[in-house]
Amino acid sequence: MPIATKGAVKNLTAGELKEIGAEIILGNTYHLWLRPGDGLIKRAGGLRKFMNWDGPILTDSGGFQIFSLGAKAKSKYGKSGVKITEEGVEFSDPLNGEKYFMPPEKSMDIQLNLGSDIVMVLDECPPYPCSRDYAKKSMERTTRWAVRCKKYLEAHTDSKNRPLLFAIVQGSVYEDLRKESAKQLTKIGFDGYAIGGVAVGEPREKMSEILGWVLPLLPEDKPRYLMGLGKPEEVVKAVEAGIDMFDCVIPTREGRHGRLFLRKSKLQIQNIKFQTKAETQISKSKIKIKEEFFYETINIGNEKYKEDFLPIDKNCDCYTCRNYSRAYLRHLFNVGEPLAARLASIHNLKFYLDLMKELRCG
Amino acid sequence: MPIATKGAVKNLTAGELKEIGAEIILGNTYHLWLRPGDGLIKRAGGLRKFMNWDGPILTDSGGFQIFSLGAKAKSKYGKSGVKITEEGVEFSDPLNGEKYFMPPEKSMDIQLNLGSDIVMVLDECPPYPCSRDYAKKSMERTTRWAVRCKKYLEAHTDSKNRPLLFAIVQGSVYEDLRKESAKQLTKIGFDGYAIGGVAVGEPREKMSEILGWVLPLLPEDKPRYLMGLGKPEEVVKAVEAGIDMFDCVIPTREGRHGRLFLRKSKLQIQNIKFQTKAETQISKSKIKIKEEFFYETINIGNEKYKEDFLPIDKNCDCYTCRNYSRAYLRHLFNVGEPLAARLASIHNLKFYLDLMKELRCG
Numbered sequence: 001m002p003i004a005t006k007g008a009v010k011n012l013t014a015g016e017l018k019e020i021g022a023e024i025i026l027g028n029t030y031h032l033w034l035r036p037g038d039g040l041i042k043r044a045g046g047l048r049k050f051m052n053w054d055g056p057i058l059t060d061s062g063g064f065q066i067f068s069l070g071a072k073a074k075s076k077y078g079k080s081g082v083k084i085t086e087e088g089v090e091f092s093d094p095l096n097g098e099k100y101f102m103p104p105e106k107s108m109d110i111q112l113n114l115g116s117d118i119v120m121v122l123d124e125c126p127p128y129p130c131s132r133d134y135a136k137k138s139m140e141r142t143t144r145w146a147v148r149c150k151k152y153l154e155a156h157t158d159s160k161n162r163p164l165l166f167a168i169v170q171g172s173v174y175e176d177l178r179k180e181s182a183k184q185l186t187k188i189g190f191d192g193y194a195i196g197g198v199a200v201g202e203p204r205e206k207m208s209e210i211l212g213w214v215l216p217l218l219p220e221d222k223p224r225y226l227m228g229l230g231k232p233e234e235v236v237k238a239v240e241a242g243i244d245m246f247d248c249v250i251p252t253r254e255g256r257h258g259r260l261f262l263r264k265s266k267l268q269i270q271n272i273k274f275q276t277k278a279e280t281q282i283s284k285s286k287i288k289i290k291e292e293f294f295y296e297t298i299n300i301g302n303e304k305y306k307e308d309f310l311p312i313d314k315n316c317d318c319y320t321c322r323n324y325s326r327a328y329l330r331h332l333f334n335v336g337e338p339l340a341a342r343l344a345s346i347h348n349l350k351f352y353l354d355l356m357k358e359l360r361c362g
Numbered sequence: 363m364p365i366a367t368k369g370a371v372k373n374l375t376a377g378e379l380k381e382i383g384a385e386i387i388l389g390n391t392y393h394l395w396l397r398p399g400d401g402l403i404k405r406a407g408g409l410r411k412f413m414n415w416d417g418p419i420l421t422d423s424g425g426f427q428i429f430s431l432g433a434k435a436k437s438k439y440g441k442s443g444v445k446i447t448e449e450g451v452e453f454s455d456p457l458n459g460e461k462y463f464m465p466p467e468k469s470m471d472i473q474l475n476l477g478s479d480i481v482m483v484l485d486e487c488p489p490y491p492c493s494r495d496y497a498k499k500s501m502e503r504t505t506r507w508a509v510r511c512k513k514y515l516e517a518h519t520d521s522k523n524r525p526l527l528f529a530i531v532q533g534s535v536y537e538d539l540r541k542e543s544a545k546q547l548t549k550i551g552f553d554g555y556a557i558g559g560v561a562v563g564e565p566r567e568k569m570s571e572i573l574g575w576v577l578p579l580l581p582e583d584k585p586r587y588l589m590g591l592g593k594p595e596e597v598v599k600a601v602e603a604g605i606d607m608f609d610c611v612i613p614t615r616e617g618r619h620g621r622l623f624l625r626k627s628k629l630q631i632q633n634i635k636f637q638t639k640a641e642t643q644i645s646k647s648k649i650k651i652k653e654e655f656f657y658e659t660i661n662i663g664n665e666k667y668k669e670d671f672l673p674i675d676k677n678c679d680c681y682t683c684r685n686y687s688r689a690y691l692r693h694l695f696n697v698g699e700p701l702a703a704r705l706a707s708i709h710n711l712k713f714y715l716d717l718m719k720e721l722r723c724g
Contacts, residue, residue, distance in 0.1 A: 008694060008701045015685075036668070036693040044671055044689060052685045306398070309406055323377075323414045327406060331398040332370060338700060339370045 001026040001058060001247040002349055006035070007051045010252050011342040012349075014053035020318065020346060021353040024056045024117075026247045029110050030065035034093055034100070038113035046115025058118035058247075061107045061149075061168075064125045064196070064228070066091050084124060086141065104145040105152045112156065116163050120194065121149040123168040128201040135172035142170045143184045150188065164191035166225060172197060173206050175213050182217035192223035195243075199228050207234070211241040218242075232261065232295050232355060239359045240289050251352045255344035258301045258333045261351040262313045265294050269362050289359075295351075300344070305330045318350035319343075363388040363420060363609040364711055368397070369413045372614050373704040374711075376415035382680065382708060383715040386418045386479075388609045391472050392427035396455055396462070400475035408477025420480035420609075423469045423511075423530075426487045426558070426590070428453050446486060448503065466507040467514045474518065478525050482556065483511040485530040490563040497534035504532045505546045512550065526553035528587060534559060535568050537575050544579040554585040557605075561590050569596070573603040580604075594657050594717060598629065601721045602651050613714045617706035620663045620695045623713040624675045627656050631724050651721075657713070662706070667692045680712035681705075 002009045002017055005028040009017060017025060027047050032038060044050040047057055066082060066089050083090040088103030107122040123142045126135055146167045153165055167190040171177030185193060195214055198207050207229070218224050225245035226238050235246055251261070268290040298305075300312070311321040312329065320329070320343040332340035364371045364379055367390040371379060379387060389409050394400060406412040409419055428444060428451050445452040450465030469484040485504040488497055508529045515527055529552040533539030547555060557576055560569050569591070580586050587607035588600050597608055613623070630652040660667075662674070673683040674691065682691070682705040694702035 006693075006697045006699055007690070008699045011700045011704070013681075013685075013701065013705075031697075035697050036689070040669055040689065043669060044687065050687070050690055050693075052690075307402055307405060319375075323375075325406065325412070327398070327402065328369070328412055328414075331368075335368045335393075335397050337368055337370045338373045338703065339375065341700065342373070342704075343375075 001245065003028075003247055003249050003252065004051065004053075006031045007041075007047065009345070009349075010256065011338075011345050012252075014051055016319070016346060017053070017349070018055070020350045021357065022055070022349070024058060025053060027057050027059045027114060027116065028062070028065065029059050029107060029114070029120075030062035030069070032059075032114060033062065033110050034095075038110040042113040042115070048115060056117035057115070058166075059111045059114055059116040059120065060227075060247075061120040061122040062102060062110070063089070063107075063120075063123045063168075066102065067125050067127070069094050084141075086144075088122075089124075104148040108149050108152045108156070111163070112153075118164045118166060118192070119149075119153065121146040121165065121167050121190075123170055123196055125170070125197050125200065126172055128172065130172045132172075132174055132177070135170075135174055135177055139170045139172075139177050139181045140184075142168065143181065143188075146185060146190070147188060150190070166190055166192040166194050166223075168194045168196040168227070169214050169218075170197045173202055173210070175209075178210055178213045179217060182214045186217065186219060190222070192225060192245075193218045194225040194227050194245075196227045198226065199230060204234075208237065208241070211238060211243070215242040232352070235352075235355065236267065236289055236294075236359065240287055246356075248352070251348035252345045254297070255346075255348040256341040258299055258329075258340070258344060259297050260300050260312050260344060261348050262296050262298060263294065263315060263351065263354075264296055267294055267355075267358055269359070271362065287359075295355075300326060300330050301333045302330075312347050313351075316347065316350060316354075318347050320347040363607065365390075365609055365611050365614065366413065366415075368393045369403075369409065371707070371711075372618065373700075373707050374614075376413055378681070378708060379415070379711070380417070382712045383719065384417070384711070386420060387415060389419050389421045389476060389478065390424070390427065391421050391469060391476070391482075392424035392431070394421075394476060395424065395472050396457075400472040404475040404477070410477060418479035419477070420528075421473045421476055421478040421482065422589070422609075423473070423482040423484040424464060425451075425469075425482075425485045425530075428464065429487050429489070431456050446503075448506075450484075451486075466510040470511050470514045470518070473525070474515075480526045480528060480554070481511075481515065483508040483527065483529050483552075485532055485558055487532070487559050487562065488534055490534065492534045494534075494536055494539070497532075497536055497539055501532045501534075501539050501543045502546075504530065505543065505550075508547060508552070509550060512552070528552055528554040528556050528585075530556045530558040530589070531576050531580075532559045535564055535572070537571075540572055540575045541579060544576045548579065548581060552584070554587060554607075555580045556587040556589050556607075558589045560588065561592060566596075570599065570603070573600060573605070577604040594623065594714070597714075597717065598651055598656075598721065602649055608718075610714070613710035614707045616659070617708075617710040618703040620661055620691075620702070620706060621659050622662050622674050622706060623710050624658050624660060625656065625677060625713065625716075626658055629656055629717075629720055631721070633724065649721075657717075662688060662692050663695045664692075674709050675713075678709065678712060678716075680709050682709040 002025050004025050090101045104122040111119040124138045126138050167185040169181045171181040223244045226243045270288040272286045305326040308326040364387050366387050443454050452463045466484040473481040486500045488500050529547040531543045533543040585606045588605045632650040634648045667688040670688040
């Protein structure tokens, strides 16, 4: 999912996202609540209409941003600017110090106003490192908040028009807590399951471990979403482990800095068909992927591209590769033309979406 | 002409310019010479191919930028960083102090390398105020340079593939000098005539005077181009006076600051047909335009557009007006999303190009 944090993927129109092949985008509850406000977006006809996107939208709950941006806020709550109680989260807007209170029900309300198709529960995303004791308390509260989210959604929507609700597995880097979180949430039952609290500073090898603990406990017939990742090789490994959905700023952020992704070879994907547990009877295929050297990154600002009149990637059919040379893109970055960021973002998003398509379709 | 100073109209692709209705764009000899270099652009197949624009391109000669940016350069030539001799102009790159020398022939050479369709002579654009004595010397040198430009172009291209060459009328705010400049240049003979050295700080009413002095002396069957202007009402007045072509940063620069142009009414254009002097027998029509209150500007960041879900201009069919509301655009500017500048530039360019179309076609 390309990320439209504040109601726009940086530099791109919704029409361009469609052309690149995006099927769903992510909006940010925290940012849109504060500016321009969920009430305004509701009156505009919902986020889709507001930003001219005609596909589905997933909105995160705002939890991650409250904690990551909380530290920037001037607040009476001390250094972090965030105060968590059983009832919800109190925090200050880092831009003006204004206080906000978000209980899980408020997050649901905002996401309903945004007209989201996939709503995320409000969770606490603890930092790394985090004591076992705190991780346990926080994870259990996240479960209780998930229950409140589900109840609120069921009480305030009819089943025909209800968006999907995804829960978020937490538990930091502790095996028993991660497993407990997955068990508690699947017992309650949600439309999909996300794995949160990864890529928050922990060693990267921990992520594989966490996926190994959690994924076998999540239902195979429900989407599984790894939040906030990742590099292409991490995406491939996560798909191999069983992840279905991602959101990530890497393609657009790297693009804005002139770092471009190039495919070197097709993935070698081996499908291993097998029957799952008798009670669900879903035919699953496990995949094995050989993913060494399947891509590289280049810095287009590099001197060596100065007179390189080839497209970024001769095998890519994105708008940028169809119409412009490396030399042109290098020039745009070199002289600070804003078109540079846009053309690079288009290419990098196409790289990621093509990769996901290949992982889906082989 | 939308301005693609460094090989791109800020934030826009060439495809978008086409959709907006642009028929010709302007490239900048000075900027493209320094970065990425005219040799590189020639090897890329010319500026059109480099930037993916399939229409004609006019390139200015670099004169204006040498003088306006010269003051920024660290240079041994004192405050202005520019040294003019009969031979040409010596100046330093304001970014790195590197020295350059541009005789008129070099300007032609660069513009040929860029693959320009309309080439401008190298001129000196004196500042305002400027003594009569200096304005005279400078204007006469500009004429001698124009002759050198024409000779160089004729010697280095065959008549079939030769770009059009436009001369530039100078002479500051002095009636006799302006008239003398126009007479000298038309006597030599060029494919078109520009009026330069306006909008350099002189009182705005001077411009009408200058047009009144110069235009009757320029041939009616050749394009007349007013350089670097202007506001919509200035454009209208200049067209009424007989100007055919303009280049201006206002639509894109104002757009980037959230200032948007809205049409209030159609222009009332009265065509007065008449026969010109017997020797040319060209049927001309003089126009009389009532142009009060035909447009307004709004600042889209204004609070009053917060919940305004109408398009910028309900009568405009640009991409921005077809797809987005004022409230959305205000939000994008408010949170600093780069898409804001792009959508605003599209609208403002369409406003200007529609205005020009109306002036052409009534």
